[in-house]
Amino acid sequence: MAVGLNKAIVTLCAIGALAVSSLSSGQSDSSIWDGVYSEEQAKRGAITFAEVCTACHGEDLRGDSNTPSLVGVSFMFLWEQRSLAELFVKMQTEMPTSNPGSLPDDSYRDLVAYLLKMNRFPSGADDLSADPEKIGRIFIVPQP
Numbered sequence: 236m237a238v239g240l241n242k243a244i245v246t247l248c249a250i251g252a253l254a255v256s257s258l259s260s261g262q263s264d265s266s267i268w269d270g271v272y273s274e275e276q277a278k279r280g281a282i283t284f285a286e287v288c289t290a291c292h293g294e295d296l297r298g299d300s301n302t303p304s305l306v307g308v309s310f311m312f313l314w315e316q317r318s319l320a321e322l323f324v325k326m327q328t329e330m331p332t333s334n335p336g337s338l339p340d341d342s343y344r345d346l347v348a349y350l351l352k353m354n355r356f357p358s359g360a361d362d363l364s365a366d367p368e369k370i371g372r373i374f375i376v377p378q379p
């Protein structure tokens with residue numbers, strides 16, 4: 236019985252160590268503060284945004300009484316601790332409200348990049364990944 240308990244404890248510790256190591260590696264390779272999109276991508280996003288989204292969200296992205304702001308405190312209020320995959324899916328499945336999903340996936344990714352830029356998250360060398368699992372591990376968090 237004592238042996239059985241010891242075994243259980245060892246197994247639990249191993250699981251714990253695994254969980255901790257995968258958590259920390261997830262954080263180190265995909266923090267939103269590491270530059271997860273490129274300037275070029277944000278520029279493409281800006282063009283699409285001007286064509287499709289400003290009508291409701293405004294040129295300054297601050298929205299109006301009917302449409303939420305996509306920048307600053309109000310953006311962080313809703314999106315803090317949520318992942319870029321969630322933001323991508325939200326836009327892809329619901330925006331523009333008049334015609335959801337009407338843009339190519341690449342364009343929705345460019346729009347995520349543009350929103351990150353407008354919320355002052357840093358850009359990097361590469362475009363935002365097209366891998367849903369990868370961007371699912373990038374969380375919107377305040378500057379550490």
Ligand code: HEC
Pocket residue numbers: 284287288289290291292301302303304305309310313325326329330331332333346
């Ligand atoms: C016809 C008006 C309209 C257009 C066009 C539009 N939106 Fe929206 N958007 C809204 C409204 C209203 C909401 C709030 C309701 C909701 O969250 O579904 C919203 C919510 C959002 C949210 C979530 C905001 C939050 O704080 O949770 C995002 C992100 C967003 N829009 C992005 C976009 C993007 C990107 C485009 C262009 C592809 C776009 N929207 C086009 C009206 C619009």
